Amino acid sequence: MDRKHRRSKAALGINLVSMMDIFTILVFFLLVNSSDGELLPSHKSVRLPESVSEQQPRQTVVIMISPDNVMLDGQVVTSVDRLLHRDGSTSPLLRAALVRTLNAARAGQHGATPVRMEATIMGDREIPYQLLKKVMATVTRAGYQRLSLAVLQKPQEGG
Amino acid sequence: MRNRLVRRRLKDQSTDINITAFMNLMVILVPFLLITAVFSRITILQLNLPAAAGPDQAPQKPDFSLEITVRGNGIEVGDRDGGLIRRIPMTATGYDYEQLSLLLRQIKARFPDKQDATLLLEADISYDTLVQVMDRVRVAQVVVAGGVRSAELFPKIAIGDAPAGVKVASQ
Numbered sequence: 180m181d182r183k184h185r186r187s188k189a190a191l192g193i194n195l196v197s198m199m200d201i202f203t204i205l206v207f208f209l210l211v212n213s214s215d216g217e218l219l220p221s222h223k224s225v226r227l228p229e230s231v232s233e234q235q236p237r238q239t240v241v242i243m244i245s246p247d248n249v250m251l252d253g254q255v256v257t258s259v260d261r262l263l264h265r266d267g268s269t270s271p272l273l274r275a276a277l278v279r280t281l282n283a284a285r286a287g288q289h290g291a292t293p294v295r296m297e298a299t300i301m302g303d304r305e306i307p308y309q310l311l312k313k314v315m316a317t318v319t320r321a322g323y324q325r326l327s328l329a330v331l332q333k334p335q336e337g338g
Numbered sequence: 339m340r341n342r343l344v345r346r347r348l349k350d351q352s353t354d355i356n357i358t359a360f361m362n363l364m365v366i367l368v369p370f371l372l373i374t375a376v377f378s379r380i381t382i383l384q385l386n387l388p389a390a391a392g393p394d395q396a397p398q399k400p401d402f403s404l405e406i407t408v409r410g411n412g413i414e415v416g417d418r419d420g421g422l423i424r425r426i427p428m429t430a431t432g433y434d435y436e437q438l439s440l441l442l443r444q445i446k447a448r449f450p451d452k453q454d455a456t457l458l459l460e461a462d463i464s465y466d467t468l469v470q471v472m473d474r475v476r477v478a479q480v481v482v483a484g485g486v487r488s489a490e491l492f493p494k495i496a497i498g499d500a501p502a503g504v505k506v507a508s509q
Binding site for chain 2: 195199202203205206209210220221228229230231232233234235236237253298299302303304305306307308309311312313325326327328329330331332
C-alpha cells in the first residue's frame with residue numbers, strides 16, 4: 180500500500196528541470212535578439228538582395244517594389260506593368276502619393292528644423308534597373324533628399 | 339521516530355519550489371518571442387540624391403573618374419575621359435565579381451584618395467546585380483592574417499544609365 184502510493188506520487192511529479200533550463204535560455208536569447216526591433220515591414224513577395232552593408236535602417240517612408248506591384252507604406256499605388264510600359268521617366272501616381280506623404284509629414288511637424296525626408300526602397304531582386312530608375316527618379320522629383328536601398332544582411336563568412 | 343519523520347517531511351517540502359507560475363510565464367513568453375523574433379536582419383545602402391531643383395555643386399575637375407558599366411554581357415571598368423581600363427566578361431555562373439573586386443582594389447591602390455565612383459547600368463540589369471556590384475565597389479573583402487576584413491574602396495557611388503555603347507564582341 181505504502182509502496183504503491185509512493186510510486187504514483189513519483190509518476191505525477193514530472194521532472195521539469197531540463198525543460199526549465201531550455202526555456203530560460205531560449206527566453207533570454209530571444210529577448211536579446213528581438214531588442215533591436217523591426218523597423219521595416221517585410222513582404223512575402225519581395226525577396227531582397229543580399230549585401231554586406233552594415234548600416235542600420237531608419238524609420239522612413241517605404242516604397243516596396245514586388246514583381247507585380249509598387250507599394251507605398253503597404254498600399255498598392257501602381258502596377259509594375261503599367262510603370263514599365265509608360266513613357267516618361269517618372270510615375271505620376273507614385274509621385275502624387277509621395278507628395279501627399281511629404282505634405283502630411285510637414286503638416287505634422289513641430290519645431291524649426293526642417294524635415295529631412297527620406298525614403299527607403301525595398302525592391303525584389305529580380306526587378307530590372309529600368310524600373311528602379313523610374314522609381315528613384317520619381318522619389319527625387321517628389322522632393323525627397325535621401326534615398327536608401329533595403330538589403331538583407333549577408334551572413335558573415337569565416338572570421 | 340515519529341518526530342524524525344515529521345522533520346523529514348518538512349525538509350522535503352521546503353526544497354520543492356512551486357514553479358507553476360514561472361512555467362506559465364515561460365510558456366507564454368517563448369511563443370510570443372519566437373513569433374516576433376527577426377532572423378533576417380535588414381540593412382540599408384544609402385544613396386545621396388542631388389536636390390531636384392537646387393543647383394548642382396560646381397564639379398571640380400577630377401583627374402580620374404571611375405566608371406563601372408554593367409552590361410548584359412559583362413562589366414566594363416573605365417575612366418570617363420581615359421576610356422576603358424578593362425572589360426570583365428561574364429563567366430558561366432554570371433558576372434565575375436571576384437575579378438571586379440580584384441581590379442578595383444588595384445585601382446584603389448593607385449588612387450588611394452579616390453572616394454567616388456559612377457555605376458552605369460543597362461536598362462534590363464536586375465536589382466540584385468546592381469546591389470552585388472555596389473557591394474564590390476564599396477568594400478573589398480580582404481583576407482588578413484586568416485580573418486576576412488573589409489577594406490573601403492569607393493563608398494560614394496553615383497548611379498546612372500549606361501550609354502548605348504558599342505557591343506564589344508567576346509574577346
